[in-house]
Amino acid sequence: MMNYSPGEPPPPSATPAASPPPPAVQAHDLSVARGPRTVLRALDFAVPQGQITGLLGPSGCGKSTLMRAIVGTQAKVTGTLNVLGHPAGDATLRSRIGYVTQAPSVYDDLTVRQNLAYFAAILDPGRAAADRRRANVTRAITDVALTTHADALAGNLSGGQRSRVSLAVALLGTPELLVLDEPTVGLDPVLRRELWSLFHTIAAERRATLLISSHVMDEAERCHRLLLMREGEILADDTPEALRTRTHADTVEEAFLRLVDEATATTTVTTGTDAHHKEPAR
Numbered sequence: 001m002m003n004y005s006p007g008e009p010p011p012p013s014a015t016p017a018a019s020p021p022p023p024a025v026q027a028h029d030l031s032v033a034r035g036p037r038t039v040l041r042a043l044d045f046a047v048p049q050g051q052i053t054g055l056l057g058p059s060g061c062g063k064s065t066l067m068r069a070i071v072g073t074q075a076k077v078t079g080t081l082n083v084l085g086h087p088a089g090d091a092t093l094r095s096r097i098g099y100v101t102q103a104p105s106v107y108d109d110l111t112v113r114q115n116l117a118y119f120a121a122i123l124d125p126g127r128a129a130a131d132r133r134r135a136n137v138t139r140a141i142t143d144v145a146l147t148t149h150a151d152a153l154a155g156n157l158s159g160g161q162r163s164r165v166s167l168a169v170a171l172l173g174t175p176e177l178l179v180l181d182e183p184t185v186g187l188d189p190v191l192r193r194e195l196w197s198l199f200h201t202i203a204a205e206r207r208a209t210l211l212i213s214s215h216v217m218d219e220a221e222r223c224h225r226l227l228l229m230r231e232g233e234i235l236a237d238d239t240p241e242a243l244r245t246r247t248h249a250d251t252v253e254e255a256f257l258r259l260v261d262e263a264t265a266t267t268t269v270t271t272g273t274d275a276h277h278k279e280p281a282r
């Protein structure tokens with residue numbers, strides 16, 4: 001279904017211009033409380049346009065919460081969060097963002113094609129758009145490699161296939177920003193590789209921005225940029241290569257672990273009884 005070969009990510013799709021385009025997402029002093037807890041703490045970061053940014057970190061570090069804030073479905077958000085030039089949650093952003101949650105949102109009693117036709121009718125209503133809708137539905141089904149299952153009931157699909165129906169729904173409207181929460185969970189390695197190839201094709205051909213969460217560190221190597229998270233904070237915001245170089249690590253996983261060790265050592269030193277020395281331990 002696609003033509004990107006895995007390994008090093010290809011260069012970002014945007015051709016070099018005199019001034020770089022504004023970031024797709026820009027956060028300043030962004031915090032989120034869930035219940036009594038602050039689960040995101042004073043985040044500052046930018047997600048560049050037309051690239052794939054990976055959001056990585058252990059379970060519970062706040063990846064889904066951050067994505068929900070970006071798509072405008074999270075309560076108790078403070079600080080500044082701009083998305084495609086508007087405050088997050090602005091009504092004008094609805095058709096410009098595709099969001100796929102961890103739990104696939106599909107109707108089990110409809111076929112794959114019927115599910116997509118239903119969402120296509122909401123996105124692009126009216127009789128005059130019928131041909132365009134049909135073409136978009138077929139394209140989205142092909143994109144996620146579900147052509148052979150197009151007439152199967154969603155309720156009879158495997159978990160990975162249902163996730164791909166959700167992804168196809170997000171691809172229907174050709175969004176400028178795609179926010180994908182762990183889209184490759186439960187998929188076999190071949191399918192994971194194919195989906196990553198699709199993500200690169202979307203970034204390159206449609207100039208879309210993709211923010212993709214994962215806790216599988218080998219997927220980090222396929223991103224143009226990474227936001228590494230830990231306990232509600234951003235530990236690093238860089239390219240995979242720069243992260244590896246900076247930490248003298250062979251893999252992003254190793255780089256992440258070194259950064260965690262550094263952060264832990266800093267915390268221990270600054271919160272310990274002898275809090276004079278604040279440099280991270282080596």
Ligand SMILES: Nc1ncnc2c1ncn2[C@@H]1O[C@H](COP(=O)(O)OP(=O)(O)OP(=O)(O)O)[C@@H](O)[C@H]1O
Nearest residue numbers: 034035039057058059060061062063064065066215
């Ligand atoms: N509805 C809720 N009420 C209170 N706290 C919540 C709620 N949902 C999540 N949390 C807490 O917020 C923190 C961040 O959760 P979040 O789901 O964003 O993490 P995550 O990094 O996406 O995890 P995972 O990789 O397991 O999906 C966690 O500590 C979690 O316990």
